[in-house]
Amino acid sequence: MTQxxxxxxxxxxxxxxxxxxxxxxxxxxxxxGGAFDESCLAVWRQAMEAxxxxxxxxVLCFDEDGDAIVxxxxxxxSAGGSLRFRVxxxxxxGAQHLMVREQFRDLLAxxxxxxxxxxxxxxxxxxxxxxxAFAVVPWTDAPQPAxxxxxxxxxxxxxFVKCLAPQAMAxxxxxxxxxxxxxxxxxxxxxxxxxxxxxxxxxxLTNEIYxxxxxxxxxxxxxxxxxxxxxxxxxxxxxxxESLQSCARWIFKEGxxxxxxxxxxxxxxxxxxxxxxxxxxxxxxxxRPSLDAAKLAYKAHLKSGSKETLKSLSDLRxxxxxxIQKLMQQTRDLSANVWRDxxxxxxxxxxxxxxxxxxxxxxxxxxxxIFALTAIYIWVSYWITLRTNKEFLxxxxxxxxxxxxxxxxxxxxxxxxxxxxxxxxxxxSAYDRTKKRTTVAVAIIVVALFGxxxxxxxxxxxxxxxxxxxxxxxxxxxxxxxxxxGKSRKAP
Numbered sequence: 001m002t003q004x005x006x007x008x009x010x011x012x013x014x015x016x017x018x019x020x021x022x023x024x025x026x027x028x029x030x031x032x033g034g035a036f037d038e039s040c041l042a043v044w045r046q047a048m049e050a051x052x053x054x055x056x057x058x059v060l061c062f063d064e065d066g067d068a069i070v071x072x073x074x075x076x077x078s079a080g081g082s083l084r085f086r087v088x089x090x091x092x093x094g095a096q097h098l099m100v101r102e103q104f105r106d107l108l109a110x111x112x113x114x115x116x117x118x119x120x121x122x123x124x125x126x127x128x129x130x131x132x133a134f135a136v137v138p139w140t141d142a143p144q145p146a147x148x149x150x151x152x153x154x155x156x157x158x159x160f161v162k163c164l165a166p167q168a169m170a171x172x173x174x175x176x177x178x179x180x181x182x183x184x185x186x187x188x189x190x191x192x193x194x195x196x197x198x199x200x201x202x203x204x205l206t207n208e209i210y211x212x213x214x215x216x217x218x219x220x221x222x223x224x225x226x227x228x229x230x231x232x233x234x235x236x237x238x239x240x241x242e243s244l245q246s247c248a249r250w251i252f253k254e255g256x257x258x259x260x261x262x263x264x265x266x267x268x269x270x271x272x273x274x275x276x277x278x279x280x281x282x283x284x285x286x287x288r289p290s291l292d293a294a295k296l297a298y299k300a301h302l303k304s305g306s307k308e309t310l311k312s313l314s315d316l317r318x319x320x321x322x323x324i325q326k327l328m329q330q331t332r333d334l335s336a337n338v339w340r341d342x343x344x345x346x347x348x349x350x351x352x353x354x355x356x357x358x359x360x361x362x363x364x365x366x367x368x369x370i371f372a373l374t375a376i377y378i379w380v381s382y383w384i385t386l387r388t389n390k391e392f393l394x395x396x397x398x399x400x401x402x403x404x405x406x407x408x409x410x411x412x413x414x415x416x417x418x419x420x421x422x423x424x425x426x427x428x429s430a431y432d433r434t435k436k437r438t439t440v441a442v443a444i445i446v447v448a449l450f451g452x453x454x455x456x457x458x459x460x461x462x463x464x465x466x467x468x469x470x471x472x473x474x475x476x477x478x479x480x481x482x483x484x485x486g487k488s489r490k491a492p
Contacts, residue, residue, distance in 0.1 A: 007047045007051075008051065011046075012100055014040050028089055031085070064081065092143055093146070094117060094119065094149070095119045096120045099122070104189050108192070111171060116149055117133075118147055119135050125139070126138075126187060131193075134176065151172070152174075157172075157174055163203075170209070171203070177196075178197075179197075194235065194241060198241060198244060201244050204248060206218040208221075222267040223271060226270040230278060233280060250294075260298070264297045265291065267297075337382070341378040345448070369453070372450065378445055378446055389431070393431075
């Protein structure tokens with residue numbers, strides 16, 4: 001544990017009463033100067049000696065000419081002359097280490113510098129507090145890094161407030177200016193944060209900020225639209241600040257439809273604006289009633305949106321039901337067509353083996369052609385069916401992608417998976433399983449028919465049974481014998 005930060009902080013606070021005192025903040029480091037007396041120099045000498053062995057904090061002293069002064073020369077006597085002390089502080093990822101209020105105010109004025117900061121440690125801080133972005137805690141231990149955070153830029157007020165005045169921009173993120181609920185004791189640093197936070201939040205509650213000559217103006221997009229002088233910024237009371245916090249939290253933190261809630265609130269603010277008071281003068285009396293009215297309007301919006309959502313979901317279910325029914329019908333038709341082709345193949349085969357091709361001249365060649373044509377017909381018919389179904393499935397997939405982006409973007413990935421993608425994927429899987437089985441069946445039929453066509457063509461005549469050839473020869477001899485006997489009976 002180190003106490004060097006406390007010693008340096010005491011030296012800075014003791015210097016505030018000296019003549020020609022000044023303090024500057026540069027890149028988080030401090031320049032403290034003035035005409036120091038003996039008591040102040042003693043405190044600074046102690047701080048320089050303590051930090052000489054500290055790698056995290058360094059304290060250097062310079063005279064009016066910019067020459068460095070070592071602690072021993074301070075002891076020799078430098079009272080009355082103008083001196084400057086340079087205090088260099090550690091830089092740690094995800095954390096800021098500060099000593100005085102000027103540093104804290106400088107940090108809050110540069111919000112981009114604490115975009116990844118999750119902890120702000122301040123020496124001699126009495127009452128810590130915490131925002132939605134970072135915690136402000138006492139600096140008691142050695143400097144160390146903290147887990148960096150990722151700013152939520154999708155809820156940035158600059159997305160909803162048109163800023164045309166560079167000196168009065170809306171904040172880039174809302175979380176650093178929202179205080180976490182809980183009791184917080186009095187703190188000088190919390191008062192500084194409260195002052196800066198109120199300025200940032202007020203700018204977030206308009207629709208446009210611009211300059212009209214030298215006068216800062218703002219626009220409330222209500223009915224009718226209001227163009228108002230922006231007014232003078234001030235630190236609100238505790239009740240006013242609580243109303244401001246509640247308003248900003250409701251708009252930017254309670255849900256994803258930020259634009260709707262922001263529009264409803266600015267509309268309520270401008271609708272009741274009946275006088276020429278500036279925005280910051282009239283805001284505090286209208287803020288709480290406008291927030292209550294905007295919440296009621298938002299509930300009505302949700303009810304109207306719920307009806308449209310239910311109708312949209314009903315249309316989705318009907319459309320998905322039709323697509324799944326078409327897929328099931330395709331699956332049944334594919335199976336039925338294959339069974340029809342099997343019946344054709346079996347019929348042709350039955351006719352072939354029900355006849356004696358030896359009694360008909362050219363019968364074998366004819367059956368070979370019939371078997372081949374039947375195989376070609378079955379395969380072409382099956383291929384056309386698969387091709388048609390594939391094109392249909394592609395159309396269904398493309399249409400479903402268009403639904404997802406344009407009609408049903410309000411559904412998250414899990415809901416869309418359970419309502420749409422899952423059922424269609426199951427139907428397609430059933431079709432794919434049927435397609436695999438029917439493809440095997442059709443392949444077997446086609447191969448068998450081509451095999452029979454090859455057999456009938458005589459390519460494998462040497463493999464035929466011999467009794468088939470001898471039977472034909474005997475039949476020929478019997479016919480010749482009958483002819484001879486007939487001739488003998490006719491002779492005298």
